[in-house]
Amino acid sequence: xxxxxxxxxxxxxxxxxxxxxxxxxxxxxxxxxxxxxxxxxxxxxxxxxxxxxxxxxxxxxxxxxxxxxxxxxxxxxxxxxxxxxxxxxxxxxxxxxxxxxxxxxxxxxxxxxxxxxxxxxxxxxxxxxxxxxxxxxxxxxxxxxxxxxxxxxxxxxxxxxxxxxxxxxxxxxxxxxxxxxxxxxxxxxxxxxxxxxxxxxxxxxxxxxxxxxxxxxxxxxxxxxxxxxxxxxxxxxxxxxxxxxxxxxxxxxxxxxxxxxxxxxxxxxxxxxxxxxxxxxxxxxxxxxxxxxxxxxxxxxxxxxxxxxxxxxxxxxxxxxxxxxxxxxxxxxxxxxxxxxxxxxxxxxxxxxxxxxxxxx
Ligand SMILES: *[C@@H]1O[C@H](CO)[C@@H](O)[C@H](O)[C@H]1NC(C)=O
Ligand SMILES: *[C@@H]1O[C@H](CO)[C@@H](O)[C@H](O)[C@H]1NC(C)=O
Ligand SMILES: *[C@@H]1O[C@H](CO)[C@@H](O)[C@H](O)[C@H]1NC(C)=O
Ligand SMILES: *[C@@H]1O[C@H](CO)[C@@H](O)[C@H](O)[C@H]1NC(C)=O
Ligand SMILES: *[C@@H]1O[C@H](CO)[C@@H](O)[C@H](O)[C@H]1NC(C)=O
Ligand SMILES: *[C@@H]1O[C@H](CO)[C@@H](O)[C@H](O)[C@H]1NC(C)=O
Ligand SMILES: *[C@@H]1O[C@H](CO)[C@@H](O)[C@H](O)[C@H]1NC(C)=O
Ligand SMILES: *[C@@H]1O[C@H](CO)[C@@H](O)[C@H](O)[C@H]1NC(C)=O
Numbered sequence: 001x002x003x004x005x006x007x008x009x010x011x012x013x014x015x016x017x018x019x020x021x022x023x024x025x026x027x028x029x030x031x032x033x034x035x036x037x038x039x040x041x042x043x044x045x046x047x048x049x050x051x052x053x054x055x056x057x058x059x060x061x062x063x064x065x066x067x068x069x070x071x072x073x074x075x076x077x078x079x080x081x082x083x084x085x086x087x088x089x090x091x092x093x094x095x096x097x098x099x100x101x102x103x104x105x106x107x108x109x110x111x112x113x114x115x116x117x118x119x120x121x122x123x124x125x126x127x128x129x130x131x132x133x134x135x136x137x138x139x140x141x142x143x144x145x146x147x148x149x150x151x152x153x154x155x156x157x158x159x160x161x162x163x164x165x166x167x168x169x170x171x172x173x174x175x176x177x178x179x180x181x182x183x184x185x186x187x188x189x190x191x192x193x194x195x196x197x198x199x200x201x202x203x204x205x206x207x208x209x210x211x212x213x214x215x216x217x218x219x220x221x222x223x224x225x226x227x228x229x230x231x232x233x234x235x236x237x238x239x240x241x242x243x244x245x246x247x248x249x250x251x252x253x254x255x256x257x258x259x260x261x262x263x264x265x266x267x268x269x270x271x272x273x274x275x276x277x278x279x280x281x282x283x284x285x286x287x288x289x290x291x292x293x294x295x296x297x298x299x300x301x302x303x304x305x306x307x308x309x310x311x312x313x314x315x316x317x318x319x320x321x322x323x324x325x326x327x328x329x330x331x332x333x334x335x336x337x338x339x340x341x342x343x344x345x346x347x348x349x350x351x352x353x354x355x356x357x358x359x360x361x
Contacts, residue, residue: 042158045159053150059120071124071194073121075130076129079120093135094109101361102359103358104360126188139162144162144336148329148346150353158356177343183334184197197288205277210236219317220326224322228309231312234308238306258310263301272292272293272345273295278290288342293347294329
């Protein structure tokens with residue numbers, strides 16, 4: 001009896017051990033295959049009332065967390081109080097994979113290096129510890145990410161990591177944002193990996209009003225709500241803009257803006273209020289062109305204001321391009337080739353950054 005029991009127990013154990021081994025081997029192969037099949041990831045971007053732009057990720061097994069989208073931060077940060085070890089424990093991140101048109105399911109990646117800060121920050125700078133670099137390297141994705149910043153009216157914008165296509169709904173069918181861009185030369189800040197453009201001048205309504213010294217830079221910043229200009233650029237720019245818009249009735253300034261117009265007095269087109277175009281003229285001859293929608297902001301019930309602010313004289317960069325000026329513009333950060341794919345405003349195509357279909361397939 002005993003030996004029968006023993007041999008049965010033995011067989012069961014052998015079977016159990018074998019099937020456990022087999023199952024875990026299967027599931028790890030399965031996970032590996034899933035990861036190999038992932039070509040791109042996607043997450044939403046929301047604009048809060050206070051003009052903070054956040055994305056949403058699942059961190060460890062908690063609910064989704066909102067993280068500030070920061071193009072110039074070199075790290076992925078969480079509140080210091082989350083950690084017993086203030087310089088990071090290892091963290092797992094869950095994010096949707098995508099086929100470029102819809103989310104295709106959660107992917108959990110392990111062992112992210114993190115930093116501690118007052119708040120959660122999704123750093124996207126060119127640094128091994130940024131969220132973008134860690135996602136791309138863990139899945140061996142194509143070394144690029146694309147960002148489409150929402151305005152106050154759209155429920156959410158979108159960020160893609162990895163291979164195109166990056167499709168949003170045009171009114172009736174999808175358009176691939178990676179096909180509507182031209183490339184601008186991108187300069188990487190040697191210390192923090194933030195992204196810069198080299199400026200040669202500034203033009204208003206196709207007339208150059210300022211030319212800059214060689215090496216003048218513009219930082220791309222999603223944590224500055226509006227573009228900041230160094231005072232020696234800001235003043236002549238506002239003067240020229242004032243002259244070019246004498247036809248529109250003025251109202252008192254609304255902090256932090258100086259030049260404000262009577263709400264309702266400026267005619268609007270598909271690309272926003274009808275005001276002179278602004279060209280940030282770049283090294284190489286191309287421009288970052290800013291249309292009315294990214295120029296004029298509603299600052300109060302009765303005021304529409306020129307959405308640029310005076311940054312004073314002590315700025316590291318002559319210009320800091322802020323988030324409002326990026327809204328409804330698609331930006332592709334091609335890390336491999338150090339270049340920026342730039343769509344200018346996609347409102348021209350009757351599309352906007354709220355057009356990604358976040359329904360899973
Ligand atoms: C943000 O806006 C919503 C809707 O307009 C409003 O209900 C809410 O109180 C606002 N929150 C803050 C912090 O201003
Ligand atoms: C991360 O995932 C691994 C594997 O599932 C798990 O063992 C670990 O506890 C997770 N880490 C945290 C902080 O949840
Ligand atoms: C993935 O997308 C689905 C559908 O939009 C959403 O419900 C889910 O929360 C997303 N997963 C993560 C980790 O954000
Ligand atoms: C993450 O941190 C570990 C330990 O400090 C380090 O060995 C590793 O190189 C870091 N990974 C990246 C991508 O920087
Ligand atoms: C905290 O995060 C903000 C936004 O990314 C950044 O400006 C600041 O330098 C960070 N602080 C520290 C101590 O890292
Ligand atoms: C850039 O802007 C300037 C000033 O508006 C204009 O003269 C020039 O033709 C533009 N360059 C391109 C390539 O569009
Ligand atoms: C822009 O320039 C064109 C051609 O030089 C001119 O006709 C037009 O009045 C200008 N618009 C403004 C707002 O200055
Ligand atoms: C979004 O995608 C889902 C899943 O493919 C589809 O059923 C739905 O019609 C799409 N919505 C729009 C507005 O295209």
